[in-house]
Amino acid sequence: MRRWRLAARVCGAWLAAAGALRAAEPATKEFIWAIPKAELHIHFEGTLEPEHYLELAKRNALPVRYATAAAVRQRQRDGRDLKSFIEVYEELLSVIRTEADFREVTLAHLRRTKAQQIVYTEMFFDPQMHTERGIPLATVFAGLLAAQAAARDELGVRVEYIMCFNRDRSAESALAILEASRPWHRRILGVGLDNPEEKDFPRKFAGVFARARSLGLRATSHCDVNQPNTLAHHWGCLDELKVERIDHGINVLDDPALIAAVKARGIGLTVCPTLMEAEIPGRLEFRAKAVKQMLELGLLVTINSDDPGLMRGLLVGDLMLAVHQTVGLTKAEIVTLAENSFRIAWLPEAERATYLAAVRAAAAIK
Ligand SMILES: [Zn+2]
Numbered sequence: 609m610r611r612w613r614l615a616a617r618v619c620g621a622w623l624a625a626a627g628a629l630r631a632a633e634p635a636t637k638e639f640i641w642a643i644p645k646a647e648l649h650i651h652f653e654g655t656l657e658p659e660h661y662l663e664l665a666k667r668n669a670l671p672v673r674y675a676t677a678a679a680v681r682q683r684q685r686d687g688r689d690l691k692s693f694i695e696v697y698e699e700l701l702s703v704i705r706t707e708a709d710f711r712e713v714t715l716a717h718l719r720r721t722k723a724q725q726i727v728y729t730e731m732f733f734d735p736q737m738h739t740e741r742g743i744p745l746a747t748v749f750a751g752l753l754a755a756q757a758a759a760r761d762e763l764g765v766r767v768e769y770i771m772c773f774n775r776d777r778s779a780e781s782a783l784a785i786l787e788a789s790r791p792w793h794r795r796i797l798g799v800g801l802d803n804p805e806e807k808d809f810p811r812k813f814a815g816v817f818a819r820a821r822s823l824g825l826r827a828t829s830h831c832d833v834n835q836p837n838t839l840a841h842h843w844g845c846l847d848e849l850k851v852e853r854i855d856h857g858i859n860v861l862d863d864p865a866l867i868a869a870v871k872a873r874g875i876g877l878t879v880c881p882t883l884m885e886a887e888i889p890g891r892l893e894f895r896a897k898a899v900k901q902m903l904e905l906g907l908l909v910t911i912n913s914d915d916p917g918l919m920r921g922l923l924v925g926d927l928m929l930a931v932h933q934t935v936g937l938t939k940a941e942i943v944t945l946a947e948n949s950f951r952i953a954w955l956p957e958a959e960r961a962t963y964l965a966a967v968r969a970a971a972a973i974k
Contacts, residue, residue, distance in 0.1 A: 631940035635932045639939055640925050642973075644727045644966045646949035647912055647924050649855050649878035651772075651802070652710075652733040652752070653701040654915025655717035658684075661917075664703040664713075672703075684918055690804055697918060701737060710751020711758065717916070718759050718767060724925030725970075728963060729767045730953060732800055735785050736774050745785075749792045768954070769796045770828065773816065774803040782816045790823070797954045798826030800855065805835045810844040817849045826954050828853040828878075833895070839863050846875065853878060853952055858898045860907070871907055876952025880914035881931050882922060896934035903941050910949045943971045 656664075658680035665672045674680045680700070687696050704713055718729065731752075738748050752769055759767050771789060773782035786799070799820045801813060810829060817827050829845045831838060831854050838859040845851045846869060853876035860866050860877065870877070879902070881895035902909035911927050913919070922930070928945065931937060937945075950963040 631938065631943070633939050635928075635937045635939050635942045637925075637929050640928045640932070640942055641724055643942060643946045643970050644725050644963065645924055645928075645946045646728040646730070646910075646953050646963070647721065647726050648730045648853070648876070648910055648949060648953060649880055649912030649914055650717075650729060650731050651915050652714060652717075652731050653697060653704075653737060654918050655731075656700050656704065656713055656917040657716070657921060658700075658917070660713065660716055661700050661703055664705075664709055668703055668705050668709070670703055670705075681920075693918070694803065697915070698737065700917070702741065704738075705743060707747050707751040707754065710748060711754040714752060714755035714767065715758055715763075718755070718763055718765055720916075720921075721923050722763050722765050724923050726924050727765050727966075728950070728953060728955070729765070730770055730797060731767055732770050732772045732802065734772045734774060734802065735789065736777055736781060739785070745788055745792075749789075749795070753792075753795060770798050770800050770826075771796050772800040772802045773813065775801050775806055775809050775813075775830075776804045779812050779816055782813060783819065786816060786820055786823075793823055793825065796825070798828060800827075801829040801849075802855070805830070805832050805841060807837065810841060810849050814848045817851075821850065827851045828855055828876075830855040831859065832856050833858045835859075839866065842866055846870075846873065852876065852954075856880060858895060861898055861901055867905060867907070871905070874908065874952075876908045876910065876948070877902060878910050878912045878952075880912050881927050881934075882914055882916075882919045892930060893934055896931040899931050899945075900935045900937070900941075903937075903944060908948045908952050909945070910952065911945055939971070943967060 658677035661680060662677060684696055687693050704710060733752060735745055735748055739745060756767050759765050821827060827849060829849055829851050831842050831845055833856050839862060842860060845854055855878045857877040858879060860870050879895060879899055881892055899909055911924055911931060913923050913927060916922055928942060946967045947964055950960055
């Protein structure tokens, strides 16, 4: 018996050492693809691929300025600042009109992400961008919820939704959407804020967020990268909006007190090292280094794709690989990124535990 126990101890120690060796190994594409992942920073409107845009325009008999998907992509590449980015964004999403369109666009994205083992998605959508062009809220929700059911039944993946308000629109408009959407509040997880970061942000939305929280909704907000007054905006999101996550949030690294607060409060950070950044010299490297530094600090950092339809179609697996190729990630760091994506997801605890166990099981096999 004693000999067996000794053998078990030696064997256990050997396995632990082998596991540690594997964990310290550099990540590979195969390893990254095999690990189950969640995505928490993805905009429905930004998932539309140029080919699908042209198809929907044709089906809905809408005029387009582009003859080919390549011409759409060229227009996307030409837009370098946030203003032109949003112009293209709104131009493309204008072809999404019917319940079937909302369903199809969501499902097309989830089909692509499933191939990279993204098994759970919390997707932003911007109702103001649709209601202002005459699309009823009921159409938006019907399409998104039909996609949710089809994702579960046909693809075996899960999608949930976060309703975003636009920071360049009024607080009154956000509040009106919040109230108008009450019939569907049980079908969404929470609220967020996106679009350009204006100087009255985030205080302008404190009342809207208080109301959302009182209605049982969770809260997150974008704090885009290197924006004016970014540190004040981060603090405002934490203290006035009482967010649980910050979308992007790279400038947290500029303030030791903010790092400490984000860590102590368990705030999730949804960083997006996208290809658009890769095309501007130094910017992917900047974001990839931030991911590495956040991992080393023990922050709850994740990698996300933001608007893959507008950013050359790169998904979470592609971006993890890009970060690895830029700063070098170990297998253990890839596992931590995947675990973080489920740790900060707005999941019931039992489901979180199931996803985390699946991550560890996949990591052990590889
Ligand atoms: Zn975003």
